[in-house]
Amino acid sequence: MLARSAADGAQPAVVLYQPEEDLETFVPGPAAPSAFAWSALGSLLVQFDPPTGEPMSEVIDSGGHVDALGPARDGTWSADGRWVLARTDAGWFAF
Numbered sequence: 001m002l003a004r005s006a007a008d009g010a011q012p013a014v015v016l017y018q019p020e021e022d023l024e025t026f027v028p029g030p031a032a033p034s035a036f037a038w039s040a041l042g043s044l045l046v047q048f049d050p051p052t053g054e055p056m057s058e059v060i061d062s063g064g065h066v067d068a069l070g071p072a073r074d075g076t077w078s079a080d081g082r083w084v085l086a087r088t089d090a091g092w093f094a095f
Helices: none
Strands: 002-005 013-018 023-028 033-038 044-048 056-060 066-070 073-077 084-088 091-094
Touching (some): 013 044, 033 073, 044 073, 056 073, 056 084, 066 084
Antiparallel strands (some): 013 023, 033 044, 044 056, 056 066, 073 084
């Protein structure tokens, strides 16, 4: 599976592409994605930096299901891909 940001001028989104099925899943976001990280289990951690407001992070699975982590940034996956460690204004948290 591949991920990319939607084209400039389009609705901000992440596009998941599964080449073996020639399938694209369009996942709208609050702003253009600014960072990506794959988990060992195949989920995608995405950071968005809206022009106004706080950076926020979401976890997107291969089917396009979104789990919002809220105002979190600088996220990284645990080695087993089950946890995200990210920074908030209150400090670092595991999600």
